[in-house]
Amino acid sequence: MDTDLKVGFVGAGAMARALIAGVIRTGLYEPRQIAVNNRHDLEKLHGLQQEFGIRAAAGKADLHGAEVLVLAVKPKDMAQALEELVPHLRDGQLLVTVAAGIRTSFIEKRCGRPLAVVRAMPNLPSAVQAAATALAPGRYCQPQHLAVAEQLFRAVGETVTVAEDQLDAVTGLSGSGPAYVYYMIEGLEQAGATLGLEPEVARKLAVQTVFGAAKLLLQSGESPESLRQRVSSPGGTTVAALESLSSRGWNQALQQAVLRATQRARELGMA
Ligand SMILES: NC(=O)c1ccc[n+]([C@@H]2O[C@H](COP(=O)([O-])OP(=O)(O)OC[C@H]3O[C@@H](n4cnc5c(N)ncnc54)[C@H](OP(=O)(O)O)[C@@H]3O)[C@@H](O)[C@H]2O)c1
The missing domain is CATH 3.40.50.720 (NAD(P)-binding Rossmann-like Domain)
Known part of the structure; x- marks a missing residue:
């Protein structure tokens, strides 16, 4: 052997x-x-x-x-x-x-x-x-x-x-998760283009924003909620954006997406 x-x-x-x-x-x-x-x-x-x-x-x-x-x-x-x-x-x-x-x-x-x-x-x-x-x-x-x-x-x-x-829940969250992040980046890029940014400029900004936000979260030891509040000055731009996301059901949509992927993983499972 x-x-x-x-x-x-x-x-x-x-x-x-x-x-x-x-x-x-x-x-x-x-x-x-x-x-x-x-x-x-x-x-x-x-x-x-x-x-x-x-x-x-x-x-x-x-x-x-x-x-x-x-x-x-x-x-x-x-x-x-x-x-x-x-x-x-x-x-x-x-x-x-x-x-x-x-x-x-x-x-x-x-x-x-x-x-x-x-x-x-x-x-x-x-x-x-x-x-x-x-x-x-x-x-x-x-x-x-x-x-x-x-x-x-x-x-x-x-x-x-x-x-x-x-x-199955892991599959719904982190297994399929990279696709949710890419989808978000695509949305940011489209928004940038609509507002007149060059595509490569919009992509660079969007990707680095996601990378930097995750890196800061990992290295600071702070919660996502506390970091979110740090960039949300009352009456400012971020608050306006977050209110827009929230009124369109961003959080519920994400939760439903993870749930749906989890259910699908359960359906496809082989014992
Ligand atoms: N890629 C990811 O990010 C990822 C993430 C999570 C889980 N996974 C899981 O990882 C597994 C592999 O994914 P992958 O992306 O690496 O797939 P892949 O690139 O298609 O590779 C699968 C390999 O298995 C070989 N294979 C098939 N039957 C075999 C056999 N009887 N004996 C020896 N080799 C055999 C295939 O050979 P041939 O090329 O000759 O057909 C192919 O090279 C999947 O079950 C997937 O669910 C992947």
């Missing part, structure tokens, strides 16, 4: 790439301790091998020695990927799944042995090491397994741990 192998990836897509970049950048694993297997697209696999110096695994058998296996395939491909992987699993391995909507029980049932499974819900900014990831332990998961998964996802951003039945 290959004792030098620490982590094996099933799937060589965008999420695997983000995690590989993160764990190598932070020094959590060395490239030679990482192996990746892909289905058809060998160009993508060899691209990762060249870029990061990791090992390309020709088949699932080559992942047998890994302590951690990251299941980074689309939800629709998970059953097939597990069918191929299960004959090569061994006791004591940790399975980490990032597939949206696939419950730990779906994986546990197919493993044929009581393996620890952690389900993760990262989001798109994992590509720039700024993900918000929620982790949920499966039935056989011990604290040390969760700690390993936490280390893995800390390499691409911040993590929280929740019970698995809360992951």
Whole structure:
């Protein structure tokens, strides 16, 4: 058995790439301790091998020695990927799944042995090491397994741990969340253009405003409410804008959006 192998990836897509970049950048694993297997697209696999110096695994058998296996395939491909992987699993391995909507029980049932499974819900900014990831332990998961998964996802951003039945709400909030922020930025850009700003000027201002507001919130330790009040002088411009947003139901619209995404995640879930 290959004792030098620490982590094996099933799937060589965008999420695997983000995690590989993160764990190598932070020094959590060395490239030679990482192996990746892909289905058809060998160009993508060899691209990762060249870029990061990791090992390309020709088949699932080559992942047998890994302590951690990251299941980074689309939800629709998970059953097939597990069918191929299960004959090569061994006791004591940790399975980490990032597939949206696939419950730990779906994986546990197919493993044929009581393996620890952690389900993760990262989001798109994992590509720039700024993900918000929620982790949920499966039935056989011990604290040390969760700690390993936490280390893995800390390499691409911040993590929280929740019970698995809360992951649908996480999907509604932070999983789909980047799209809400982009939608807001699009609205700011359109408003800027309507008021005569050049498109690239409006975009630069809108993006930096969102980035700066989030950075200040993170670094100041203040609440969003208190920061909002700091820029809202009575009778001033911000108050006028916030009153306009509020009278059009901005807050309710956002809450409904998160609720709707959460319901949709529940409908799409596979146990
Ligand atoms: N990207 C994100 O920001 C994000 C955020 C949260 C969650 N996720 C979750 O992460 C998972 C992966 O997403 P992604 O964006 O990385 O998708 P992706 O870019 O499409 O990558 C999926 C990879 O899985 C491979 N694959 C499929 N079946 C396989 C099998 N049986 N054995 C080995 N490899 C197999 C595909 O290979 P081929 O190219 O050869 O078909 C493809 O390279 C999804 O379940 C998604 O829900 C992603």
